[in-house]
Amino acid sequence: MESVLKVQNLGMNFGGLRALDDLDLDVCRNEIVALIGPNGAGKTTFFNCITGIYPPTDGDVFIFARGMDKPDRINGVKPNKVTEKGLARTFQNIRLFPNMTVLENVMIGRHCRMHAGVLGAILRGRSTIREEKKAVEDSYAILEKIGLAQFVDEFAKNLPYGAQRRLEIARAMATEPFLLLLDEPAAGMNPYETRELDELIKQIRDEEGISILLIEHDMKLVMSLSDRIFVVDYGKKIAQGTPEEIRNNPVVIKAYLGEEIDA
Amino acid sequence: MDYFLELFLGGLTRGSIYALIALGYTMVYGIIELINFAHGEIYMIGAFTALIVISVLTLMGMNAIAMLVIAGVVAVLYSCAYGYTVEKIAYKPLRNAPRLSALISAIGMSLFLQNYVLLAQTSDFLPFPNLIPEFEFMERYAHIIGSTEIVILITTTIVMILLTILIKFTRIGKAMRATSQDKTMATLVGINVNRVISVTFIVGSATAAIGGVLIASHVGMINFYVGFIAGIKAFVAAVLGGIGSIPGAVLGSFVLGWTESFATGYVSSDYEDVFAFLFLVLILIFRPAGILGRSEKNKI
Amino acid sequence: MIKIDEIKRAVLVSIWFMFLTFPIMVIRVNPVEHIVEWRWKNMVLVGIGSFLLSFVWNYLMKRKELGFKKVEAGEEENVVPLTRRILGEKRIYIPALVIFGIFTISFPFIFSMYQTTIMVTALIYVMLGLGLNIVVGLAGLLDLGYVAFYAVGAYAYALLNYHFGLSFWVALPIGGALGAIFGILLGFPVLRLRGDYLAIVTLGFGEIIRIILENWNEFSFGPSGIANIPRPPLFGIDLSVHGSTTYIYYIMIALCVFTIFVVNRLQDSRVGRAWIALREDEIACQAMGIDKARTKLTAFSLGATWAGMAGVVFAAKTTFVNPASFTIWESIIILCIVVLGGMGSIIGVIAGALVLILTPEYLRAFSEYRMLAFGTLLVVMMVFRPGGIIPNVRRTYKFKGVKNADKS
Numbered sequence: 013m014e015s016v017l018k019v020q021n022l023g024m025n026f027g028g029l030r031a032l033d034d035l036d037l038d039v040c041r042n043e044i045v046a047l048i049g050p051n052g053a054g055k056t057t058f059f060n061c062i063t064g065i066y067p068p069t070d071g072d073v074f075i076f077a078r079g080m081d082k083p084d085r086i087n088g089v090k091p092n093k094v095t096e097k098g099l100a101r102t103f104q105n106i107r108l109f110p111n112m113t114v115l116e117n118v119m120i121g122r123h124c125r126m127h128a129g130v131l132g133a134i135l136r137g138r139s140t141i142r143e144e145k146k147a148v149e150d151s152y153a154i155l156e157k158i159g160l161a162q163f164v165d166e167f168a169k170n171l172p173y174g175a176q177r178r179l180e181i182a183r184a185m186a187t188e189p190f191l192l193l194l195d196e197p198a199a200g201m202n203p204y205e206t207r208e209l210d211e212l213i214k215q216i217r218d219e220e221g222i223s224i225l226l227i228e229h230d231m232k233l234v235m236s237l238s239d240r241i242f243v244v245d246y247g248k249k250i251a252q253g254t255p256e257e258i259r260n261n262p263v264v265i266k267a268y269l270g271e272e273i274d275a
Numbered sequence: 276m277d278y279f280l281e282l283f284l285g286g287l288t289r290g291s292i293y294a295l296i297a298l299g300y301t302m303v304y305g306i307i308e309l310i311n312f313a314h315g316e317i318y319m320i321g322a323f324t325a326l327i328v329i330s331v332l333t334l335m336g337m338n339a340i341a342m343l344v345i346a347g348v349v350a351v352l353y354s355c356a357y358g359y360t361v362e363k364i365a366y367k368p369l370r371n372a373p374r375l376s377a378l379i380s381a382i383g384m385s386l387f388l389q390n391y392v393l394l395a396q397t398s399d400f401l402p403f404p405n406l407i408p409e410f411e412f413m414e415r416y417a418h419i420i421g422s423t424e425i426v427i428l429i430t431t432t433i434v435m436i437l438l439t440i441l442i443k444f445t446r447i448g449k450a451m452r453a454t455s456q457d458k459t460m461a462t463l464v465g466i467n468v469n470r471v472i473s474v475t476f477i478v479g480s481a482t483a484a485i486g487g488v489l490i491a492s493h494v495g496m497i498n499f500y501v502g503f504i505a506g507i508k509a510f511v512a513a514v515l516g517g518i519g520s521i522p523g524a525v526l527g528s529f530v531l532g533w534t535e536s537f538a539t540g541y542v543s544s545d546y547e548d549v550f551a552f553l554f555l556v557l558i559l560i561f562r563p564a565g566i567l568g569r570s571e572k573n574k575i
Numbered sequence: 576m577i578k579i580d581e582i583k584r585a586v587l588v589s590i591w592f593m594f595l596t597f598p599i600m601v602i603r604v605n606p607v608e609h610i611v612e613w614r615w616k617n618m619v620l621v622g623i624g625s626f627l628l629s630f631v632w633n634y635l636m637k638r639k640e641l642g643f644k645k646v647e648a649g650e651e652e653n654v655v656p657l658t659r660r661i662l663g664e665k666r667i668y669i670p671a672l673v674i675f676g677i678f679t680i681s682f683p684f685i686f687s688m689y690q691t692t693i694m695v696t697a698l699i700y701v702m703l704g705l706g707l708n709i710v711v712g713l714a715g716l717l718d719l720g721y722v723a724f725y726a727v728g729a730y731a732y733a734l735l736n737y738h739f740g741l742s743f744w745v746a747l748p749i750g751g752a753l754g755a756i757f758g759i760l761l762g763f764p765v766l767r768l769r770g771d772y773l774a775i776v777t778l779g780f781g782e783i784i785r786i787i788l789e790n791w792n793e794f795s796f797g798p799s800g801i802a803n804i805p806r807p808p809l810f811g812i813d814l815s816v817h818g819s820t821t822y823i824y825y826i827m828i829a830l831c832v833f834t835i836f837v838v839n840r841l842q843d844s845r846v847g848r849a850w851i852a853l854r855e856d857e858i859a860c861q862a863m864g865i866d867k868a869r870t871k872l873t874a875f876s877l878g879a880t881w882a883g884m885a886g887v888v889f890a891a892k893t894t895f896v897n898p899a900s901f902t903i904w905e906s907i908i909i910l911c912i913v914v915l916g917g918m919g920s921i922i923g924v925i926a927g928a929l930v931l932i933l934t935p936e937y938l939r940a941f942s943e944y945r946m947l948a949f950g951t952l953l954v955v956m957m958v959f960r961p962g963g964i965i966p967n968v969r970r971t972y973k974f975k976g977v978k979n980a981d982k983s
Contacts, residue, residue, distance in 0.1 A: 063862060095864035103862075109855035112848075120852045124864025126845050130873060133844030134837050144845070187864050310771045323599060330604035330611055349598075356595050368636070368958045375717055376957045378771055379914055382719075382907060383953025390947035395599045395617075402606050510775060545790040552779035559772055560764045 014041045015076055016191050016223045017062075017099075018083065022071035024054075024061050024247075031057045032247040035071070039191060044217055044224045046234045048258075049244040050267060055227045056104055058244070059193055063101050064091040075099065078190055096124045100184035101193040104227075106176050108183070110169035114160060117168050117179055118151035121186025151186060157219075158182040158212065174205040178212070185216070192216065194226040198233050206233055213237055235259070243267065281420070282540040283533070288424040288493070290532025291431035295486030296509035297516070297524040298438065299358075299479025305455040305519040306475050308374065309366060312381035314483060315506015316388035317358050319499065321484030322491040323392060325350040326403055333404075343406040343492075351484045357388075358480030359473055367469070385503070392499040400498045403491040423493045430489060434482055435525060442521065447474055455519070504548065511555040517565025526566055585629040592625035593618055635959050679828060683821040691824050695892055697932040698827040699885050704912035704924040705834045706881030711910065712919035713847060714874035715854025717774040719906050720761070720781025724754040724879040726788065726901035728886020733801040733896045734794075743807035747887050754883020755876040762875035766868050781906055788898040800897025804890050823892050830888065831925075834881055838921060841877065850874055851919075904946065911949050914956055917963025926965055 017039040024032040031054045039045045047055050061068040067088035074083035077098050086094055100121075109117050126147060132140040155161045158178050163171055168179060177197055184192055197213070198206045210233055216222050228234050234241065235255045243251040243258060245267040251258060258264055296318050303311045325346040332342045365384045369377040410422045442448040454461040454471045462468050490505070491497045508531065516527025531551060538550045558565065600621055603612040683691045703725060710718045728750035735741040735749065765776050788795045795801075806819040807826060841847045849870045852860045861867050890896050908931065916927025935945045956963065 065858070065862075090866075091858075091861040092864045092866045095862060101862055103859065107856050107859035107862075109852050109859065111855060112851060116848060116851075120848060120860070120863050120865070123845060123849055123852075128845045130841070130846055130877065133841050133846050136840055136844075140844070147845075183863060308771075310775065320599070326606065327598045327602050327604050330606050330609070331602065333609065334611055353595075353598060360591075360595060365954045365958070368639075372957070372961065374771060375715065376961050378717060378774060379910070380954045380957040382910070383950045383955075383957065385950070386904075386907060386946055387950030387954065390944075390950060392599060394943065394947060395596075396603060401604070404606065507775075507778070511779075514772070514775070546786065549783050549786050552783050555779050556764060556776055559768055559776055563767065563772070 015039065015074075016041050017225065018072075018074040018076070019062065020072045020074075022058070022061060022073065023069050024057055024066060025069045030247055032061065032068070035244065035247070035249050037242050037249070037252075039223050039225050041223055042217060042221060043239045044213065044226070044237050046238040046241045047225065047227050047244065048229070048231075048234060048241060049250075053244045054247040055244060056195060057247075059101060059195055059227065062086075062094075063099060063193065064089050064094040075191070092124065095187050095189075098188065098190045099193065100187045100189035100191075102177075102180040102184055102195055102197060104195040104199065106180060108168040108176060108179060110167065112168060114155065114163045114166050114168055114171065114179055115148070115151055117183050118154055118186045119147050121183040122147045122151060125188055154182050154185050157215075158185070159208075174201050174208075177201065177209075181212070181216075185220070185222075189222060191223045191225065194224065194228075196227055196229065198228055198230045206230060209233070210236055278540070282536045284420045284424060285540075286533035286536030287529065288420075288427050288532070289536055290512075290529035291427050292486050292490045292493075292505070292528075293509045293512045293531055294525045294528035295431060295434065295482045295489075296505060297513040297528050298521065299476075299483045300506075300510050300513040301516070301518055301521060301524040302451075302475050302479050304513070305521075306451065306472055307366070307370070307377075309377050309381060310510065311366075311476075311479075312378070312506070313361050313365070313384035313388055314358075314479065315502035315504075315509070316385050316392075317354050317361070317480045317502070318483040318487040318505060319497070319502025320357050320388065320392065320487075321350040321354040321480075322403070322487035322497045322501065323396065323499075324353045324484075325488045325491065326401060326497060329404060329406070339406045339408065346406075347485065347488050350488050351481045354480040354484030354487070355477045358476040358483075361388075362473060362476040367472075385506075389499050389503065396499065398499065400496045402496050403494070405492050405495060407492060423489075427489045427493060430485065434485060438478070438482070438521070441478070447471070451475060508548075508551050511551050514555060515558050515565055517567040520565070520567045523565055523567035530566070581630065581633060584633075585626050588629040589622045589626040593622045596621045639959055683824050688817050688820050691820050692892075693933065693936045695820065695824050695827050695888075696936075697929055698824075698831055699889055699892075700909065700912060700932045701831050701925050701928040702827075702834050702881050702885045702888075703909045704916065704928045705831075705838050705921065706878045706885070707909050708878075708913050708916075708919065708921070708924045709838060709841070709850070709881075710874050710878035711913050712917075712924070713842065713854065714850040714871065716871065716874060717771075718777045718875070718878070719774050719903065719910070720777035720779070720784075721878070721882060721909055722901045722903070722906040723761070723781040723784040724757055724882035725886040725889070725905070726784055726898070727753050727757050727879075728883035729890040729896045729900070730788065730795060730801075730886075731883070732887040732890040733804050736804055737801060743805070743887070743891050747884055750883040750887035751880045752883070754879040754881070754886070757883075758876035758879030759872055761879075762872045766871055778903060778906075781901075781903055785898050785901050785903075788901070795898070798898060800895060800899075802895045804894045804896065806894060807891050820892075823888065827888060830884065835921060835925075842921070846870075846873060908949065911953060915952060915963060917966045920963060920965050923963045923965035927963070930964075 015038050017037070019035060019037040022032055022035040022037075023030070035058065037045075037047070037058075047058065049055055057066070060066045062073055064086070071087075073086050075086055075097060076083055084097065086097065086099075089097075109120065112120070126143055128140045128143055152161065152164065155164055158181060160175060160178055160182055163175060163179075168176065171179060177200075181192075181194065181197065194213070198209055201209060213224060213226070214237065217224055226237070238255055241253065241255055241258045242249060243261075243264050250267055251261050251264050253261070296314065299314045299317070300311060303309060303314070328346040328349045329342055332345060337345075361384055365380045366377055369380055405423065407423045407426050410425070442451060450461070450466045450471050451474070453464070453466055454468055458468055461471070487502075491501075509528070512528040512531045513524045514527070515530055516523030516525065518524075531554065534554060535547060535550055539547050597618065600617040601614050603614060604610070605612075682694060686694075703721070707718065707721050710716050710721070731750045731753050732741075732743065732746040735746055741749075761777065761780050765773050768776060789798050791797070807822060809822055849860070849865045852863070852865060853867065853870050857867060860870075889900075912927040912931050913924055914927075915931060916925070917923030931949070935942050
């Protein structure tokens with residue numbers, strides 16, 4: 013299978029603390045991969061290393077964009093460049109632009125695919141107007157797909173919680189990624205919302221052809237969605253495999269439940 | 276060599292004063308993450324109060340040492356009262372507002388207090404009597420260090436020791452440390468965060484007032500504007516040492532004191548203030564966490 | 576009705592403030608002549624004043640809390656603020672704009688030269704406010720050294736004219752360009768700094784520039800400054816003082832209109848959106864593919880451009896520049912304008928500048944209280960009305976169906 017992301021021997025030190033250690037992971041095209049592990053295992057740090065928020069201490073991160081046969085190494089590339097290259101992410105604790113409307117939030121996602129500069133903005137030539145108009149249309153189309161069209165003119169801060177989580181996904185989609193990184197997308201959602209999210213994520217993969225890597229604690233969601241699962245604990249990979257394999261893996265059960273209950 | 280020593284000790288004295296002011300900045304920042312712009316004005320008000328008390332007592336014909344003590348105590352009391360009031364008016368209502376709002380409010384407070392003193396008193400420089408006597412045993416070293424400077428160094432040391440005891444070993448000190456770590460958690464375990472913040476402002480104001488009285492009697496004059504420049508420099512010192520860290524503030528103050536002292540002594544005195552600012556810019560660019568500060572990463 | 580509790584509280588507040596202000600308000604000393612003056616009257620004034628203000632404060636506080644509760648309960652006021660309603664209603668604002676325009680154009684003919692001069696000053700501050708508004712209001716970067724760019728513009732014209740005889744019209748774009756260049760120069764080192772550090776470093780930069788101007792005699796002629804800077808000529812004719820004041824007035828009007836036009840367009844563009852996103856959340860902004868460094872630098876340089884141009888006009892208007900015009904307090908006055916008017920709001924900033932600059936001019940008797948009032952204003956605005964007098968009336972992108980998707 014064709015890879016879109018390949019992480020090799022990734023390590024990250026914070027001072028003396030080894031947050032990630034010798035981590036390998038790969039995501040193939042049109043695959044949904046989950047990264048699970050107990051709290052503090054280093055999952056979000058892993059996302060931050062891939063998306064350029066922290067430069068990893070060692071190891072390699074390669075991406076394979078569409079139509080590119082050569083791998084592109086993105087260690088230490090700035091977050092905005094990573095996004096330009098086609099990796100988009102959401103955040104564990106929602107980071108929307110609260111005082112901008114839903115539409116504007118998504119339009120910010122379009123930013124890196126637009127070109128108008130300062131002069132373009134001041135002169136507002138035909139190409140700028142066309143670009144702006146297209147940005148509005150594209151953003152609205154994404155909102156419709158994600159099911160947020162009814163909120164289009166609301167301020168992001170006034171949205172219900174579940175809708176805010178979806179807006180984060182919509183905003184990430186607007187950057188035209190080939191790989192979407194979701195950091196606990198179901199956190200704080202009720203069972204009904206989670207089921208909707210399950211469908212949405214599958215729909216994104218099937219209809220848009222976007223590969224997905226997600227961090228999630230909701231095991232039901234993880235098991236239903238994922239093609240493959242990686243399990244980390246204390247910054248190390250302790251298991252990988254299909255949902256079925258992971259479910260029955262004693263190492264994973266131990267990491268989650270502790271030794272006493274294991275027996 | 277004597278010139279070097281003179282500059283060295285001059286820098287140390289300067290640094291002590293900066294330290295006394297910088298403590299207030301760093302403590303407040305440690306707890307509510309706010310640059311208390313009005314802190315320099317608290318120091319200035321301390322010095323002014325002392326001058327007023329001294330002038331009144333002079334008319335009564337009191338002796339110098341008693342006057343210094345009384346003036347010092349009154350100045351500290353009033354500075355504490357001002358620090359407390361400023362926090363209640365300008366910062367407390369903004370506890371949950373964006374940081375930019377609190378900062379702008381602080382700038383407003385600073386502007387207000389300066390002009391309050393300017394209008395109620397005068398814009399002229401007023402002479403501040405030197406009440407610290409020339410010690411006889413110091414005469415031999417008079418060309419290197421004066422009696423006032425010795426007093427400043429000793430007082431600063433005592434204040435530092437007291438402050439360390441306060442923060443390390445008392446209940447309120449423990450509450451302060453807890454609050455600076457995590458405000459929400461501190462509230463949950465039953466710490467009255469508002470009280471802790473008030474105490475922080477009061478303690479910071481007290482040390483600033485001591486600094487104000489000492490520097491005023493050392494330099495020999497004050498006006499409404501002395502607080503601003505001194506405040507900015509003390510802030511530079513606090514950042515230099517790593518804002519939020521108390522030993523850092525002291526260390527940063529000495530480094531800044533020496534830099535200024537040697538730079539003005541060997542290079543030029545015209546650009547005295549430029550050195551402080553350049554220093555600040557360089558530090559913030561190359562080591563934003565300061566000398567002793569921990570670099571903090573936003574949790575994402 | 577006012578409750579007993581509140582009165583008790585007010586009495587306590589009043590006693591506290593009488594105690595607090597006692598040494599500084601009541602006693603005035605003159606250590607040189609050993610005179611001590613007791614001003615008991617002030618104590619009474621403070622007592623009464625703080626007693627009354629305590630009620631006002633409580634009332635405002637209560638209103639503010641009520642507002643918060645409403646928002647929390649989800650019943651946010653559906654009543655559009657008056658200002659926004661006026662601005663949204665074409666029938667009202669177009670005639671208003673026309674009347675305002677006629678008034679503006681005929682101003683120098685209706686009023687005396689003195690009034691016109693004051694108006695020119697106010698307009699310079701409008702321009703400065705709009706420039707700083709880009710940096711503070713839109714991009715959310717607190718710049719306390721903004722006056723440095725103003726100084727750069729003023730000295731650029733003064734020096735270029737002194738050494739090379741460059742005229743006003745040549746100096747104007749050069750001043751703007753130099754402002755932009757200095758904006759980038761200042762921007763580079765502070766890119767990584769967070770909000771409050773940024774404030775203090777920019778303050779430092781502002782002071783460094785002023786101190787250099789004061790001490791580098793060979794370059795800037797030190798504290799005495801540069802005199803005899805020519806006023807702008809009209810087609811090579813040197814105008815009388817009266818004529819050139821009127822002329823500068825129109826230049827300033829044109830520049831302000833130009834500024835408003837540009838800032839307005841920037842605000843509603845890809846660049847402007849990026850600024851606002853940067854203000855809202857820096858990390859999310861970067862993760863959405865926005866180049867943080869570049870966005871900040873554009874904000875700094877575009878903000879500084881207006882200050883540079885305003886500086887050129889200032890030099891031409893006063894015909895004299897010295898470092899004393901460019902202190903930190905000038906930066907803070909400009910900040911006051913932005914804060915009072917409403918951060919991010921163009922109309923707010925214009926209103927803020929006119930109020931803050933014209934009021935002290937017409938209330939000469941109180942002019943010494945100007946800075947005191949500004950300080951109070953900053954605190955009170957932040958505590959009770961952080962949005963300013965005319966809160967941001969930014970047009971949000973509204974979606975009108977798929978076919979004719981456009982901004983409203």
